[in-house]
Amino acid sequence: MSSWRSLGSSKYALPALIGVVVLWILNAAFDSAFLSVAQWGALAASAAPFVLAAMAQAPAMLSGRGGIDLSVGPLMGLVNAIIMGALVGHGTTSPVAIIVISIAVGVTAGLLNGVLVTIVRVPPIIATLGTYFVFSSLSYIVLPLSGGRAPAWLANLGTSWGPFPAVLLLVLAVMAIWLAVSRTSYVRNLLATGSDDRAAYTAGVDVTRVRIVAYGLGGLIAAVGGLALTVGLGSGDPGAGPPYTLYAIAGAALGGLSLAGGRGGLLGAAAGGFIFFLTQNLLTAIHLSVFALQIASGVVVLVAVGLNSAGSYIGRSRVGKMA
Amino acid sequence: MPVSRETFVSADAGPAAVGGPPAGAAGDALLRVESLSKSYGETQALDAARLEVARGEIHALVGENGSGKSSLVKVLSGVTGQDEGIATLDGTAVRFRSPADAQRAGIMAVFQETLVASELSVLDNVFMGQDRLFRRGRSRAAEAEASSDVLSQLGLGDVDVRRPMWSLTLAQQQLVTIARALVQSWKLLLLDEATSALDVDGRDRLLEVLREAVGDGQRSVLFVTHRMDEVMQSSHRITVLRGGRTVGVVRRGEVALDQVLSMMAGESGTAAAVVAGGASGGPLRVARRSDAAAVLRLSDVVLQPGRVPFDLLLPEGGVLGVAALEGHGQVDLLRCVAGISSPQSGAVTVVRDGREVDIHHSRVSRHNAKQAFRNGIVYVPSDRKSEGIFPGLSVLDNLIVPSLPRLSRAGVLRRRKIADEVGDAVRDLGVKTASTRSKIETLSGGNQQKVVMGRWLLTTPRVLVLNDPMRGVDPGARRDLLELLHEASSRGMAILLFSTELEELLTLCPEIAIVRDHSVTQVLSGEELTLDGLIAGMFGQTTKTEAVR
Numbered sequence: 123m124s125s126w127r128s129l130g131s132s133k134y135a136l137p138a139l140i141g142v143v144v145l146w147i148l149n150a151a152f153d154s155a156f157l158s159v160a161q162w163g164a165l166a167a168s169a170a171p172f173v174l175a176a177m178a179q180a181p182a183m184l185s186g187r188g189g190i191d192l193s194v195g196p197l198m199g200l201v202n203a204i205i206m207g208a209l210v211g212h213g214t215t216s217p218v219a220i221i222v223i224s225i226a227v228g229v230t231a232g233l234l235n236g237v238l239v240t241i242v243r244v245p246p247i248i249a250t251l252g253t254y255f256v257f258s259s260l261s262y263i264v265l266p267l268s269g270g271r272a273p274a275w276l277a278n279l280g281t282s283w284g285p286f287p288a289v290l291l292l293v294l295a296v297m298a299i300w301l302a303v304s305r306t307s308y309v310r311n312l313l314a315t316g317s318d319d320r321a322a323y324t325a326g327v328d329v330t331r332v333r334i335v336a337y338g339l340g341g342l343i344a345a346v347g348g349l350a351l352t353v354g355l356g357s358g359d360p361g362a363g364p365p366y367t368l369y370a371i372a373g374a375a376l377g378g379l380s381l382a383g384g385r386g387g388l389l390g391a392a393a394g395g396f397i398f399f400l401t402q403n404l405l406t407a408i409h410l411s412v413f414a415l416q417i418a419s420g421v422v423v424l425v426a427v428g429l430n431s432a433g434s435y436i437g438r439s440r441v442g443k444m445a
Numbered sequence: 446m447p448v449s450r451e452t453f454v455s456a457d458a459g460p461a462a463v464g465g466p467p468a469g470a471a472g473d474a475l476l477r478v479e480s481l482s483k484s485y486g487e488t489q490a491l492d493a494a495r496l497e498v499a500r501g502e503i504h505a506l507v508g509e510n511g512s513g514k515s516s517l518v519k520v521l522s523g524v525t526g527q528d529e530g531i532a533t534l535d536g537t538a539v540r541f542r543s544p545a546d547a548q549r550a551g552i553m554a555v556f557q558e559t560l561v562a563s564e565l566s567v568l569d570n571v572f573m574g575q576d577r578l579f580r581r582g583r584s585r586a587a588e589a590e591a592s593s594d595v596l597s598q599l600g601l602g603d604v605d606v607r608r609p610m611w612s613l614t615l616a617q618q619q620l621v622t623i624a625r626a627l628v629q630s631w632k633l634l635l636l637d638e639a640t641s642a643l644d645v646d647g648r649d650r651l652l653e654v655l656r657e658a659v660g661d662g663q664r665s666v667l668f669v670t671h672r673m674d675e676v677m678q679s680s681h682r683i684t685v686l687r688g689g690r691t692v693g694v695v696r697r698g699e700v701a702l703d704q705v706l707s708m709m710a711g712e713s714g715t716a717a718a719v720v721a722g723g724a725s726g727g728p729l730r731v732a733r734r735s736d737a738a739a740v741l742r743l744s745d746v747v748l749q750p751g752r753v754p755f756d757l758l759l760p761e762g763g764v765l766g767v768a769a770l771e772g773h774g775q776v777d778l779l780r781c782v783a784g785i786s787s788p789q790s791g792a793v794t795v796v797r798d799g800r801e802v803d804i805h806h807s808r809v810s811r812h813n814a815k816q817a818f819r820n821g822i823v824y825v826p827s828d829r830k831s832e833g834i835f836p837g838l839s840v841l842d843n844l845i846v847p848s849l850p851r852l853s854r855a856g857v858l859r860r861r862k863i864a865d866e867v868g869d870a871v872r873d874l875g876v877k878t879a880s881t882r883s884k885i886e887t888l889s890g891g892n893q894q895k896v897v898m899g900r901w902l903l904t905t906p907r908v909l910v911l912n913d914p915m916r917g918v919d920p921g922a923r924r925d926l927l928e929l930l931h932e933a934s935s936r937g938m939a940i941l942l943f944s945t946e947l948e949e950l951l952t953l954c955p956e957i958a959i960v961r962d963h964s965v966t967q968v969l970s971g972e973e974l975t976l977d978g979l980i981a982g983m984f985g986q987t988t989k990t991e992a993v994r
């Protein structure tokens with residue numbers, strides 16, 4: 123029970139999980155790839171960056187006080203650019219080197235966001251907008267042109283081993299990290315801070331460190347997202363990252379995370395990111411034009427988030443009556 | 446700032462006499478604070494204040510609204526720093542950089558605003574802040590174990606600790622913040638108006654817990670309150686603050702309540718008048734005029750399935766009190782009248798131009814609340830932090846928001862009229878603020894409360910529904926506000942007043958409805974209006990179960 127709870131008590135994620143199931147069935151009806159196990163690997167490789175981007179968004183959002191991380195997408199892109207431009211481009215293909223350096227870049231970038239938000243006291247939306255531009259430009263400096271071929275071990279993650287899409291390993295790794303963190307007291311500190319930072323602070327929670335760590339964790343997950351992006355692309359693309367910022371925010375909101383902080387968890391964010399991918403895929407499968415597709419995804423997000431906040435409002439007022 | 450004369454009522458006056466042993470303790474000071482000063486911009490919140498708390502002592506800290514009590518608590522608990530002065534704990538000078546820092550030194554604090562993480566569970570709220578960043582203070586099982594005693598002592602034994610915090614009543618939330626402090630190991634407990642939302646029962650339980658806690662003669666409690674009966678019952682000594690200065694330290698039993706009140710008020714101020722008229726002044730209640738037309742009528746109302754239906758009637762200019770223990774449905778009753786929640790069955794009608802208007806005409810509660818408001822029913826909730834103030838806005842804006850239609854012409858604000866009305870309101874209510882342009886959060890708790898009440902009075906409602914409206918207002922100002930309400934009622938405004946402060950009800954209300962088990966069990970009036978009568982009724986120990994209907 124405690125490990126289930128530690129994904130951030132799970133009830134909030136239920137609508138998103140149901141949404142995943144429904145959309146999965148709809149997709150299967152229109153897209154033959156969903157029915158052929160052999161293609162799951164490739165499908166998962168294009169879905170994973172959506173899922174991981176939304177998960178990378180979660181810790182910042184949970185930390186409250188307008189917590190948001192706009193730099194998630196560019197950071198994923200920067201990791202992709204560094205892997206292909208700085209490492210593979212210069213002959214470094216070893217998994218250990220690539221993984222360690224990617225994670226180090228992600229954590230450093232995340233901690234930088236955290237320090238800007240807490241110690242320099244720049245509002246999160248501005249601070250991470252700043253790093254959004256920085257990381258985007260850095261990607262082009264590291265890798266001016268798209269291209270290159272991902273090393274074989276990375277490319278292989280885009281296939282499936284039997285029915286198991288290899289890229290899921292990356293998502294599971296992040297889940298495992300979050301579970302491990304949840305076994306500590308950190309998640310309670312994070313949710314307390316996000317729910318009411320004054321209450322948390324006066325109760326003795328070190329809210330500054332809690333927030334710095336939240337952004338650092340987000341950076342770490344974004345780095346894994348960058349690996350997934352590389353798997354999906356099979357090469358390097360300095361412009362691939364930035365769009366994921368908006369997908370990440372939409373996914374987190376779809377996953378039942380409160381934009382005010384303190385409610386939600388990584389499970390919901392993952393489900394939300396996946397929903398966003400499934401919607402896009404479904405709309406493409408039914409041959410909607412690219413422009414209509416954007417409009418439709420926008421509407422999906424608005425409706426889902428509207429239902430989400432109405433749901434929590436109704437739930438509350440019912441109990442409020444009793445109290 | 447006038448120079449205050451310090452009053453020491455102890456037999457051998459002078460600072461040396463301050464530190465006396467409380468009930469059989471060793472007599473050395475646990476905490477000593479000297480010439481502590483703290484200013485917020487122009488406002489000198491603390492001006493060379495002094496304080497000494499002995500080991501094993503329950504020490505009361507009293508003073509009018511804005512006298513610096515919370516500021517002192519905040520300095521001692523590491524929430525803010527001081528400008529000058531020193532505090533020594535156990536003989537060593539201390540200066541805390543954060544609340545966590547103060548906690549490590551053994552000082553736990555419960556603050557005036559009920560600070561909870563409303564999305565988290567009760568248990569998480571009790572143990573919030575006890576962990577390191579990653580390392581748990583104790584296991585979950587140990588937490589449940591350690592908290593169950595404290596929670597049941599405080600009367601929360603029946604509350605499922607996995608419930609989310611927002612589903613608790615304000616009083617229960619307040620108890621959770623107290624439990625948060627009590628489960629830790631502490632030397633000094635600071636309680637800043639921690640009893641303000643509790644009913645008589647909850648307060649008695651808490652005072653019992655505190656007495657037991659200091660019983661070992663080692664630990665001490667400093668508690669801030671405006672409830673003078675608590676002060677006179679439970680404290681060993683009392684420190685009085687006025688304008689940020691310590692104007693007196695007295696031993697309980699050596700002085701009368703009047704003297705404490707006059708120390709709080711100083712030579713000036715309205716509170717001095719209160720003193721002249723006794724502790725709480727005389728009653729203001731006037732019997733209902735028999736010819737007055739009804740304005741609010743509740744008939745056959747059932748608040749919860751299976752409870753006894755009841756009727757209530759409020760005439761124009763009438764004042765009806767509501768007395769109840771926590772959780773007996775009194776808040777439901779008020780919310781039904783305001784259209785915020787609906788009764789199980791029965792009708793709540795407001796009379797307008799001779800016509801009866803059903804408040805619960807719609808199934809959508811939002812519409813009902815609008816209906817109630819349009820017909821002149823205004824509800825003042827009790828939780829000022831989450832439902833009362835608009836943080837970030839000025840005192841002026843906080844006062845006028847709901848009156849804007851009346852205070853504007855064709856959408857344009859009538860600045861002169863606003864300035865006049867706000868000026869009058871601030872004066873009448875006795876709001877202590879640097880300026881009406883100051884942000885509401887810079888006011889002391891009691892002064893914020895006055896603003897919330899003033900806001901709704903400015904809307905000139907026909908029926909004012911008040912849910913414990915004077916939480917944290919000092920005794921002098923409380924009297925002023927009661928007089929203000931009394932005046933408004935004699936101009937025709939009807940008032941439905943619930944209060945945890947029974948004195949308040951007895952002062953203002955010619956009739957008091959006792960709510961028990963989600964129903965009105967009695968309506969007391971005339972000779973029946975005594976403290977004992979109310980308490981007996983609230984606990985259901987009445988011999989005369991007179992049917993209301």
Ligand SMILES: Nc1ncnc2c1ncn2[C@@H]1O[C@H](COP(=O)(O)OP(=O)(O)OP(=O)(O)O)[C@@H](O)[C@H]1O
Pocket residue numbers: 485486488489490508509510511512513514515516517557877878879886887888889890891892917919
């Ligand atoms: N953050 C702040 N900014 C500006 N002024 C402040 C601030 N906090 C308190 N003050 C001022 O300091 C003075 C003392 O306030 P404090 O809250 O200590 O009073 P208090 O004795 O606790 O009153 P109450 O009984 O109403 O709670 C008041 O005049 C108040 O307006």
Ligand SMILES: [Mg+2]
Pocket residue numbers: 514515516557637889890891
């Ligand atoms: Mg105060």
